[in-house]
Amino acid sequence: MNVSAQTSDKKVVTLSRQTFFNCFTFDLPDNLTRTSEPKAEKAYEIIVYDNEKDSVDVMIRRKKEGASLDEAKQLGESMAASFYNGTIQKNEIRKINGQDVLVFLMTGHWNGAAELSTWLKCLVISKGFMYQFLIRFPKNYAKYPEDTLNKIINSISVCK
DSSP states (O other), rough: OEEEOTTOOOOOOEEEEEEEETTTEEEEETOEESSSSSHHHHHHHHEEEEEEEGGGGEEEEEOOOOOOOOHHHHHHHHHHHHOOEEEEEEEEEEETEEEEEEEEEEOOOGGGGGSSSEEEEEEEEETTEEEEEEEETTOOOSSSSHHHHHHHHHHHEEEE
């Protein structure tokens, strides 16, 4: 299933439905390249995409549930100002496709970088695992306006 999102600069980013770890499904932008190695993906349960031309990074992770969504929400709040010198636009737990999902959107300095980046992190817990989607892009990146990010967020589902 493909979904197109009209951007403010009249370019269209196509979103396509992807499933990771046989359980975590969401719409992923088509302007990314999978860069992680299959052996590493399996060993570390992390999948990486990027678009070097536009400085876009995506990480999809699965890890044994070790924290609640409330704890992850609080951690994001505490790290936003102190670690990333950033501003939070969203930090809320929403019901999406029948699951509680932590939606965290902020702009800040990723790992001390001079340029501002925006990143969207979504976390959901199912069957003893926490699944995470993180997409980071330059602050004024026109290809991922709010409506595109909302389409990604609202497409999230996990096996029950």
